[in-house]
Structure formats: C-alpha cells, structure tokens
Amino acid sequence: MRLTRYHMPTLREKPAEAEIPSHSLMLRAGMVRKLAAGIYSFLPLGWRVVKKIMEIVREEMDRAGALEVFLPVVQPAELWMESGRWSVFGKELLRFKDRNQRDFCLGPTHEEVIVDLVRGEVRSYKQLPLNLYQIHIKFRDEARPRFGIIRAREFIMKDAYSFDKDWESLDRSYNAMYEAYSRIFKRCGLDFVVVEAESGAIGGDVSHEFMVWAPNGEDTIVYCRSCGYAANLERAASREVETSPSEQPADPEKVHTPDVRTIDEVSAFLKIEPSRLLKSLIYKTEKGYVLFLIPGDRELNEAKAKRAAGVETLEMADPAEVYEIAGASVGFVGPVGLKKRITVIADRSVKSGVNFVSGANEDDYHIVNITPEKDFEVDGYEDIVFAAPGDLCPKCGSPLEFSKGIEVGHIFKLGTKYSEPMKAYFLDEDGKEKPFVMGCYGIGVTRIAAAVIEQRHDDNGIMWPITISPFEVYLLATNMKNEKVKEVSEKLYQGLLDEGIEVLYDDRDERAGVKFKDADLVGIPVRVTVGERRVANDEVEIKLRHSKETLVCSVDEAVDRVKEIVKQLYEELEA
RNA sequence: CGGGGCGUAGCGCAGCCUGGUAGCGCACCAGCUUCGGGAGCUGGGGGUCGCCGGUUCGAAGCCGGCCGCCCCGACCA
Structure with missing residues (x-):
C-alpha cells in the first residue's frame, strides 16, 4: 500500500x-x-x-x-x-x-x-x-x-x-x-x-x-510466585492463619464514643489498631438479614459473603433497617446485644481473636473486650474478606503478590x-x-x-508483534525527489509485494524526519529505509522496531533478507 | 449514580478573574529555499467561542439552566 x-x-x-x-x-x-x-x-x-x-x-x-x-x-x-x-x-x-x-x-x-x-x-x-x-x-x-x-x-x-x-x-x-x-x-x-x-x-x-x-489495567491479579496460584481479587483466597491469643479474654465494657463512627475514628479515639475492631455490616438478602463481622482493616468481599451466606442477592441494609435490627445507627452496630436476632457470619480470622471492639448497638457507645462465643454468638466462620498484601498463598503458604492486569x-x-x-x-x-x-x-x-x-510501546510509539501488525514492513523512502531513491524504493515495493509481503510504502513527499517519526509511531515491526547515502552504494537499511537492531544490505538481496526476517518474526510468536 | 475538572479553528492551548466584537503553536492551501529524526521564510483559507435564556449600550468572559466530554469513586459478562 x-x-x-x-x-x-x-x-x-x-x-x-x-x-x-x-x-x-x-x-x-x-x-x-x-x-x-x-x-x-x-x-x-x-x-x-x-x-x-x-x-x-x-x-x-x-x-x-x-x-x-x-x-x-x-x-x-x-x-x-x-x-x-x-x-x-x-x-x-x-x-x-x-x-x-x-x-x-x-x-x-x-x-x-x-x-x-x-x-x-x-x-x-x-x-x-x-x-x-x-x-x-x-x-x-x-x-x-x-x-x-x-x-x-x-x-x-x-x-x-x-x-x-x-x-x-x-x-x-x-x-x-x-x-x-x-x-x-x-x-x-x-x-x-x-x-x-x-x-x-x-x-x-x-x-x-x-x-x-499491565500497570494500567483495571483488574487486580493476586498470584503466588512459588506455586503459580493466580486469581482475580474477587476470587482470591488466602491461607487461614491460626493465631494463639496472647492475652486472656477480658470482661466487656461499654465506652462513651460520642459521634465516633468510622473505623478510623474509633481507632484514633480509642487508640486501638483497626485490626482489633470488628466491622459490623448488616445486609439484606432474599433469606433475611445477615450481619457480617470482619476485622476493621479488611474489606468485605461480597461475592465470598454471598457464598458464605448461601444467598443470591446481597444489598446493604438502609439506615432505618439497621436501626430497627441493631437499635442504633450505622457506626454503632456490633454483634453484642442486637435488638433482633439475625444470622451472624464472621470472617474466619475472627474465630481465634479475643478482646475485640465493636459498636455497642447504642448510639455514641462502643463496647471493648468482646470475644466470640463468650460474648456473642456466631453462626459461621468463613473467608469473607478480600485478600490483602501480606496474606499467604492458600495453596503453598508463600506470600501472595498483587499486580494490575487487563x-x-x-x-x-x-x-x-x-x-x-x-x-x-x-x-x-x-x-x-x-x-x-x-x-x-x-x-x-x-x-x-x-x-x-499497553505491553508493547516506547516513547516513540507502538511496537506491534508481526502477527497483528497492520502491515509487515514499512518501506521508507527518505526523499522522493531523489531519482535513485525513488527508483530503488519503487523496485523494492514491487519486489516485496511480489513476495506476498504486506508493505506500507511511505512514498509521500515529506521530509525524512516526518517519515521516521510516523514509522516509529505506527510501529510496524520491520522498517526498510532507502536513503540517499546508502543507495549511492546500492545499499539499503533494515531496522527492527522492537529491538532497534539495524542491518545494511545490498539492494539486490534486500527482498530476500526482509522475507527471512518476517518469517523469523512469525516463528517467534507462533512456535 | 456521588465528587472534581473541562468545552474557544482538524489537534494542542491562551484569552474569561477586571465585558468593548477572537489569538498562538501544529496541521491545511500557494510560492521559494531546504531535504536521514515532526524545516525556514512569505502569502493565504478556516471559528454560530457546546446549547438556551438572563444581565448589559455591548457577553467567549458575568448569572441561571441544559448538553457533551474527561478524571476519581461506586458499578461492571
């Protein structure tokens, strides 16, 4: 073309x-x-x-x-x-x-x-x-x-x-x-x-x-270098960590926490690590309401939560519903002393913990030193949170890594x-x-x-793999006004076409610089340059977009060399 | 759907705050020179300033509404 x-x-x-x-x-x-x-x-x-x-x-x-x-x-x-x-x-x-x-x-x-x-x-x-x-x-x-x-x-x-x-x-x-x-x-x-x-x-x-x-990808890939486990963020599991409590369960105590609602606020107000707080989330499902309990530094994974609760639909309860169930507004909800008994599902990491902090189901109050089973009932412990950096691979126990992908x-x-x-x-x-x-x-x-x-570009433009490149070869005539350049370019164009090679022939009456910039931008893998100096010696230049590898060959052998290179580029991807 | 930003020539932008009838670079057209990494000079063409309304002698600029687009978040086979 x-x-x-x-x-x-x-x-x-x-x-x-x-x-x-x-x-x-x-x-x-x-x-x-x-x-x-x-x-x-x-x-x-x-x-x-x-x-x-x-x-x-x-x-x-x-x-x-x-x-x-x-x-x-x-x-x-x-x-x-x-x-x-x-x-x-x-x-x-x-x-x-x-x-x-x-x-x-x-x-x-x-x-x-x-x-x-x-x-x-x-x-x-x-x-x-x-x-x-x-x-x-x-x-x-x-x-x-x-x-x-x-x-x-x-x-x-x-x-x-x-x-x-x-x-x-x-x-x-x-x-x-x-x-x-x-x-x-x-x-x-x-x-x-x-x-x-x-x-x-x-x-x-x-x-x-x-x-x-791809760093710009919208999805998060969770993977393990040692065993090859890989999952998307929604699905990714992590190894359950058994901790033996370092302290004895203490007696629950209600504390006044006026207008302190979010995990960050509670954590700062009581000077307690977010992981010691229990985030209490009430959801509405087709089977009734469910309270999910997760550590304060974690996010509820709704896909996992659905599976854990055995439900099809999951929707956060609205403030009025929350008030009716908990007897308190959002921010002061907890598993101890709920006004209505609903299903309680806790993240499995909650099972071995002691002395948690949660809302007291009374506005402006939290309750400290609560321990599962001792102070509140749980209907099931399941993996219901998103995996997070630092978690261990569910298969082999090595650290999980996180990366972006498309x-x-x-x-x-x-x-x-x-x-x-x-x-x-x-x-x-x-x-x-x-x-x-x-x-x-x-x-x-x-x-x-x-x-x-996203994967194959540099500052100058695209670097197509030959398999999906719009053309296989970019034939660049540096100066169409130079008779020899034009003559050789035309000859090569025809020669490449005859060999069935898809060639984009830059025969525009543009300056060489413009053509080089465009060639790099559109990223066709093989560039053949017919320039005045080389062509005076019956030579042309062949350059690979990706590796920047350059070789000079005689005009006569140019078509064969290109053919060879193109074939090799295909083999690298189709082998 | 919530938050933020932007809409002025094909592209990238300035002008808006402080109203006076639109400008720069690139691209485009013509000519001359230039010619291996986005040329130089000269001359030209191209804009209902997103739309509607208001204020004003006068609106790209101020005010109100709408539309479109982009970003963050929510959402997402």
Missing part, C-alpha cells in the same frame, strides 16, 4: 482525552477516532489490526472444533424475561422499543439468543457436543467508559457457547477452549496469566480469566443456568429429557489491540 493513497491521519500531539498509552497511541497513529463516550470508529490502520486479531481467533476456534455463526445485535425482551435477566441486568442493558412498542435491547452478550437457537433444533445427544461462536459487536451501556477502547460501550467480542450432554463432556469442551485461548493470546504477542475468577452475573461455577499484565478473555462453566429456565432440552441415551450442560467463552477482540499496545 502506498501511503500517498492511504488514510493514516497521525497526530503529533497527545490528545487531551487520552490518559493511558494505548488510548493515546491509537488516536495518534490514526487507528481510531471517538464518536461518543465509549464509542469508536476504526480507521483503515486500526481496522487492519482488528481483522488480524479476528483471523487468529477464528483460526484457533475452528481448530478447536467450534463453528462460526452470526447472531443478531437487536434482541427481543421476551428472551431476556425467559432467562430472568431482563430484571437482573441493570442499566448496562440498553433497552428500547420498536415502532410497535415492543421491548428490545442491544445485546450485551448472547446466551439467550444462542439457547433459543439451539433448543428445538438440537434434540439428541448424538448431535452433541456442539460449540458455536461468533465475532461481532456487543453493546453495554457502561456507567463509566474509560481508557479508550479498553472499556468501551460498543466493542467487538468473540463469544462462544458450548453444549454438552453432561458435566464430564463439558470439562472437555472447556479445556479445549482453555487451550485455544492460550494459543490465541500467545500468537497476539501478549504476556498473560490465567486466573481463577468469579463468574458474576453470567453465572456458573467454574471460571477463568485471561489477564494481560482481562482479555473469560471462560465459564455455565452448567444448566440458562438451559433449564429456557427449557433447552435434548434426549439422552437413556431416553430421558435433559437440559444442555453449557459453557460460554468470551474474548475482547478490540480490547486485545489496546492491551498489546
């Missing part, structure tokens, strides 16, 4: 709206332009990258035996009511009515549609397993789109759905996707880790996320969460009707492009 006939509007300055490298560089390199918050247009250069990512995804999905389909973006409300998610999904689900006042939504995911498609069509276990996937637009009306393409409202996703006759078969489908995903991200040049994850609103029991290491893929074992309510059944060998055992598997295709840039 000749740059004079291409559209690659590069920006010299960093756009004000961009906070992180990938966002800034995608705008500067002329890959994308914003249309509205979280909604982007892809320009020719950016679209080439997306297409290459889609092609890798497609190849690996096909290799894994999945079949490509194409499902509607606009989906009828009835389907979502059937699965129960019309009411569960919040404002993220963009809803609207058609001309006949029927409710529709823009698909944020496609479980409902795929189940609807498969039920009725697939009737026998003989037709299983089946794995259908698609690559196209998703729309989620995010509360706060950010970081450019990383967290957009409209984005391209590859989503796949597997249908199996039983859990054992699902395991095989799931593992096949796990393998395919690993290959996909490796081919895209990403440095990633697979973590155990919560399954969230999608549901299901087992789930893994594919996380790309989620590029997520796989779930759904089981019958959708097939059951949506009555998607097949007839098994034993002649019985059974719901499909499902899995679902997502990849943020456009997000991959941004994640790759």
Whole structure:
C-alpha cells in the first residue's frame, strides 16, 4: 500500500482525552477516532489490526472444533424475561422499543439468543457436543467508559457457547477452549496469566480469566510466585492463619464514643489498631438479614459473603433497617446485644481473636473486650474478606503478590443456568429429557489491540508483534525527489509485494524526519529505509522496531533478507 | 449514580478573574529555499467561542439552566 493513497491521519500531539498509552497511541497513529463516550470508529490502520486479531481467533476456534455463526445485535425482551435477566441486568442493558412498542435491547452478550437457537433444533445427544461462536459487536451501556477502547460501550467480542450432554463432556469442551485461548493470546504477542475468577452475573461455577499484565489495567491479579496460584481479587483466597491469643479474654465494657463512627475514628479515639475492631455490616438478602463481622482493616468481599451466606442477592441494609435490627445507627452496630436476632457470619480470622471492639448497638457507645462465643454468638466462620498484601498463598503458604492486569478473555462453566429456565432440552441415551450442560467463552477482540499496545510501546510509539501488525514492513523512502531513491524504493515495493509481503510504502513527499517519526509511531515491526547515502552504494537499511537492531544490505538481496526476517518474526510468536 | 475538572479553528492551548466584537503553536492551501529524526521564510483559507435564556449600550468572559466530554469513586459478562 502506498501511503500517498492511504488514510493514516497521525497526530503529533497527545490528545487531551487520552490518559493511558494505548488510548493515546491509537488516536495518534490514526487507528481510531471517538464518536461518543465509549464509542469508536476504526480507521483503515486500526481496522487492519482488528481483522488480524479476528483471523487468529477464528483460526484457533475452528481448530478447536467450534463453528462460526452470526447472531443478531437487536434482541427481543421476551428472551431476556425467559432467562430472568431482563430484571437482573441493570442499566448496562440498553433497552428500547420498536415502532410497535415492543421491548428490545442491544445485546450485551448472547446466551439467550444462542439457547433459543439451539433448543428445538438440537434434540439428541448424538448431535452433541456442539460449540458455536461468533465475532461481532456487543453493546453495554457502561456507567463509566474509560481508557479508550479498553472499556468501551460498543466493542467487538468473540463469544462462544458450548453444549454438552453432561458435566464430564463439558470439562472437555472447556479445556479445549482453555487451550485455544492460550494459543490465541500467545500468537497476539501478549504476556498473560490465567486466573481463577468469579463468574458474576453470567453465572456458573467454574471460571477463568485471561489477564494481560499491565500497570494500567483495571483488574487486580493476586498470584503466588512459588506455586503459580493466580486469581482475580474477587476470587482470591488466602491461607487461614491460626493465631494463639496472647492475652486472656477480658470482661466487656461499654465506652462513651460520642459521634465516633468510622473505623478510623474509633481507632484514633480509642487508640486501638483497626485490626482489633470488628466491622459490623448488616445486609439484606432474599433469606433475611445477615450481619457480617470482619476485622476493621479488611474489606468485605461480597461475592465470598454471598457464598458464605448461601444467598443470591446481597444489598446493604438502609439506615432505618439497621436501626430497627441493631437499635442504633450505622457506626454503632456490633454483634453484642442486637435488638433482633439475625444470622451472624464472621470472617474466619475472627474465630481465634479475643478482646475485640465493636459498636455497642447504642448510639455514641462502643463496647471493648468482646470475644466470640463468650460474648456473642456466631453462626459461621468463613473467608469473607478480600485478600490483602501480606496474606499467604492458600495453596503453598508463600506470600501472595498483587499486580494490575487487563482481562482479555473469560471462560465459564455455565452448567444448566440458562438451559433449564429456557427449557433447552435434548434426549439422552437413556431416553430421558435433559437440559444442555453449557459453557460460554468470551474474548475482547478490540480490547486485545489496546492491551498489546499497553505491553508493547516506547516513547516513540507502538511496537506491534508481526502477527497483528497492520502491515509487515514499512518501506521508507527518505526523499522522493531523489531519482535513485525513488527508483530503488519503487523496485523494492514491487519486489516485496511480489513476495506476498504486506508493505506500507511511505512514498509521500515529506521530509525524512516526518517519515521516521510516523514509522516509529505506527510501529510496524520491520522498517526498510532507502536513503540517499546508502543507495549511492546500492545499499539499503533494515531496522527492527522492537529491538532497534539495524542491518545494511545490498539492494539486490534486500527482498530476500526482509522475507527471512518476517518469517523469523512469525516463528517467534507462533512456535 | 456521588465528587472534581473541562468545552474557544482538524489537534494542542491562551484569552474569561477586571465585558468593548477572537489569538498562538501544529496541521491545511500557494510560492521559494531546504531535504536521514515532526524545516525556514512569505502569502493565504478556516471559528454560530457546546446549547438556551438572563444581565448589559455591548457577553467567549458575568448569572441561571441544559448538553457533551474527561478524571476519581461506586458499578461492571
């Protein structure tokens, strides 16, 4: 492609709206332009990258035996009511009515549609397993789109759905996707880790996320260097630490703490470590109210809390409800002397502790020296807090480490969460009707492009891995007015094209400096420079964007050398 | 949804406090010179100052409302 006939509007300055490298560089390199918050247009250069990512995804999905389909973006409300998610999904689900006042939504995911498609069509276990996937637009009306393409409202996703006759078969489908995903991200040049994850609103029991290491990532990866344990923050467990109390349980005592409410205030007022305070949180669930007790220096992990309480929904009780249960306002609640008896679940670390401090269930009073079992009852001790730095690995006991990451893929074992309510059944060998055992598997295709840039850039611009680079070679003619430079450049351009190499030929009538800057910015891995001095000796220069390694060779051997280098770059990523 | 900030030419910004009819750099067009790391000179084109209303002889600037965008948080398959 000749740059004079291409559209690659590069920006010299960093756009004000961009906070992180990938966002800034995608705008500067002329890959994308914003249309509205979280909604982007892809320009020719950016679209080439997306297409290459889609092609890798497609190849690996096909290799894994999945079949490509194409499902509607606009989906009828009835389907979502059937699965129960019309009411569960919040404002993220963009809803609207058609001309006949029927409710529709823009698909944020496609479980409902795929189940609807498969039920009725697939009737026998003989037709299983089946794995259908698609690559196209998703729309989620995010509360706060950010970081450019990383967290957009409209984005391209590859989503796949597997249908199996039983859990054992699902395991095989799931593992096949796990393998395919690993290959996909490796081919895209990403440095990633697979973590155990919560399954969230999608549901299901087992789930893994594919996380790309990136300081600007929104997710927190909790991992162990010694044994390889890795989980996202929501899921991460830590080893239970058995402590033998260093002091004897003392007698509880009520103390006057006027207007002292928060953990920090209480800690400062009573001069007691936050870890000795008991944070008492009252939640409303579908099974009634629950009091969660955690150390003052910890945060309640609601996902863990739900599991511990065996409930589906968890919502903080409002001040009026709190008052009714505790007999005191928020800030003075504690496990001792609750007005109403409700379920009490304590973090397991509370079990071996003594002489805690909590609210006294009376405004402006706290109670000190309370000890579980002695002074208050607990219905269960569970791990209900977020892991924190300093915690130990649940598997091997080494210190856990925390790092930021970008989620590029997520796989779930759904089981019958959708097939059951949506009555998607097949007839098994034993002649019985059974719901499909499902899995679902997502990849943020456009997000991959941004994640790759986060990992592979320098001060001058992007450094694409060749597998998803918009072009393989950047042919740079330093001066188009120099006859020899032009002649040799044209010859090389044709030579490279003849070899099937994707080359972006900078034939613009620009100064060399401008071209070098643009070449670095757009980050095509191999640059061939035809300059006046070299070309006078029938030589050209080949430079690698990533390593800055440079070699000079004769014009005659240039095409072969480039071919060799390109081949080698692919091998490094696809081996 | 809570808190903060910003909206002036394609991009980056100044002007606003202290009202007087819009400016700088880059980009764009033309010419000459230049030509391996975002050239120089000369001349040019381009702006309902986010929108609506108010105050005023006069509003980019003051006041009110709305919209959009960005950041922090909450939320997040």
